[in-house]
Structure formats: C-alpha cells, structure tokens
Amino acid sequence: MQAAAAALDAVSAVDPNDPYFTKHTHYSDCIEIRGDLPGVRRFDRDALLALPRTSAGPATIECFTGRHIRDVHEQRGVLLTDLLDLAGMKGLPRAQCKQLVIAVHAADGYVCLFTWHELYNSPIGRGAMLVVEQDGEVLPAPGGGVQLTSLEDLRLGPRSAVAVKAIEVRRWAAAPR
Secondary structure: OHHHHHHHHOOOOOOOOOOHHOOOOOOOOOEEEEEEEOEEEEEEEHHHOOOOOEEEOEEEEEEEOOEEEEOOEEEEEEEHHHHHHHHHHHHHHHHHHHHHHHHHHOOOOOOEEEEEHHHHHHOHHHHHHEEEEOEEEEOOOOOOOOOOEEOOOOOOOOOEOOEEEEEEEEEEEOOOO
C-alpha cells in the first residue's frame, strides 16, 4: 500500500498547489475511434506523433465558473476533425453526419461532447484538438499524456480532458413521434 502511495506521489511531484498537476493517476498515449463509422481506428503513440499537427497558444484554461485551472504557453496537437476524417467520417453521407454526436472519453471517466455541426460547420472545429505536446513536452506524464482542448469555447475547462483514451461517434436517436 505504501509503494502505491509513493508511486502516486511521484506522478504528481510537480507543483502541489497546481490542481492540474495534482494526483493525475491516469495516462494515455494512444486512442481508439469507434462507433458509427466504417470501422474502428486505433492511433498509438507513434501514429499520433506522426500526424500533421497544429499549434496554438497561449491559452488560459478556466472552469465554467471562471476558476483558473492552468495557463498553457503552447500546445501542439491533431485536430479532432482530422482524426475523424482518417477514421472514415469523410466517407459518410452528409445527412447521416448531421445526426452524429462525438464523445471524447478520458481514462478517469470524464466525457466531452461535440456535435458534427460544431466540428464541421462552426469555429469550434478549428480549435478542438487532441494535444500531444504542451509547452515543449511530448505527451506530458503529469498531464495524463494525450489531452483534449477546445480552444474556441468561451471557457476552456469544461471541454478539456486529460488521459484521452477514446473517441466515440454515435447517431442521435430519432425524436419520439
């Protein structure tokens, strides 16, 4: 039990007052894209790092209430739309795409939701990315490895996730008649 506690302390041995870097016990360096797409697609560490990246920064991550979470000087990552297109989104009929909801799952159970409309027909899509490098560190262990950020949101915290492990694409059920 003491060895496990020591290992957890080592993971969070950054600034103990920084809530972002406090006790992150989850880590992900690969993701799986699954759901209502032509097939399942998995991107391991090497595949993620080999994809074309976009850069952004600086950014302030705040909770919906306005509480400061962290400042990031630079982020590099892969746009969520690029990953979805590689997984087959481009090949789906447009009418079907308009009914899709995209859930980004973190290893701790946190889920961030997007619609196809947001990602492909609004500024949100230009800023929704899986971060693979933050402030010069590739897949930062204290930050859980692969992270999600949605830079065009008014508050960046609610759709910010660490240790992203999966992206699930589902069709929104028809409304009851």
